[in-house]
Amino acid sequence: AQKITQTQPGMFVQEKEAVTLDCTYDTSDQSYGLFWYKQPSSGEMIFLIYQGSYDEQNATEGRYSLNFQKARKSANLVISASQLGDSAMYFCAMREGRKRGSTLGRLYFGRGTQLTVWP
Amino acid sequence: DGGITQSPKYLFRKEGQNVTLSCEQNLNHDAMYWYRQDPGQGLRLIYYSQIVNDFQKGDIAEGYSVSREKKESFPLTVTSAQKNPTAFYLCATGSGSNQPQHFGDGTRLSIL
Numbered sequence: 001a002q003k004i005t006q007t008q009p010g011m012f013v014q015e016k017e018a019v020t021l022d023c024t025y026d027t028s029d030q031s032y033g034l035f036w037y038k039q040p041s042s043g044e045m046i047f048l049i050y051q052g053s054y055d056e057q058n059a060t061e062g063r064y065s066l067n068f069q070k071a072r073k074s075a076n077l078v079i080s081a082s083q084l085g086d087s088a089m090y091f092c093a094m095r096e097g098r099k100r101g102s103t104l105g106r107l108y109f110g111r112g113t114q115l116t117v118w119p
Numbered sequence: 120d121g122g123i124t125q126s127p128k129y130l131f132r133k134e135g136q137n138v139t140l141s142c143e144q145n146l147n148h149d150a151m152y153w154y155r156q157d158p159g160q161g162l163r164l165i166y167y168s169q170i171v172n173d174f175q176k177g178d179i180a181e182g183y184s185v186s187r188e189k190k191e192s193f194p195l196t197v198t199s200a201q202k203n204p205t206a207f208y209l210c211a212t213g214s215g216s217n218q219p220q221h222f223g224d225g226t227r228l229s230i231l
């Protein structure tokens with residue numbers, strides 16, 4: 001089963017509008033972390049925002065916010081006031097909690113959403 | 120500057136040849152990871168290492184090999200057993216569980 005599901009292969013938004021990119025996750029762990037990354041056409045992966053499973057408030061970083069709905073296992077990324085430079089691929093990722101005897105866990109990535117911002 | 124250096128940026132492999140992708144970090148992170156990216160498939164984990172001299176297979180390890188002799192270095196060898204190696208390869212490092220992974224700029228591998 002997919003750990004991370006991103007159901008929108010592509011999204012379009014007009015400049016200065018807000019856009020929501022969907023992400024649902026699957027885990028039986030109580031402790032986990034959710035991450036969003038941006039990948040421009042040049043290929044580098046840029047970290048945007050993090051939400052821990054025990055965080056009571058939704059994470060925010062500038063124009064990025066994470067709409068965390070734990071019961072629905074959803075962690076949608078909201079980008080406010082879109083800019084042309086926001087056009088990129090966006091990935092949702094999850095790290096499950098540390099298991100007994102292990103150190104740092106791996107990340108599971110979704111397939112990504114290609115966002116296009118038009119003027 | 121602190122960061123992750125992947126080299127080369129572009130690499131071409133001949134039939135039956137092994138090639139090695141380099142990943143070096145000076146972030147002092149314990150964990151290092153190799154991902155493969157194909158169009159429309161997101162990032163898939165090949166191998167990861169959480170400490171020196173130890174590594175684990177990821178989801179698509181067949182046809183690949185790694186070593187972790189130094190904390191700073193985690194090279195990936197694409198062997199001739201990997202029949203479809205054309206992809207974008209990303210190396211990453213990790214520290215705390217609530218910290219993001221940091222990525223290199225990637226290596227694009229193609230078959231000649």
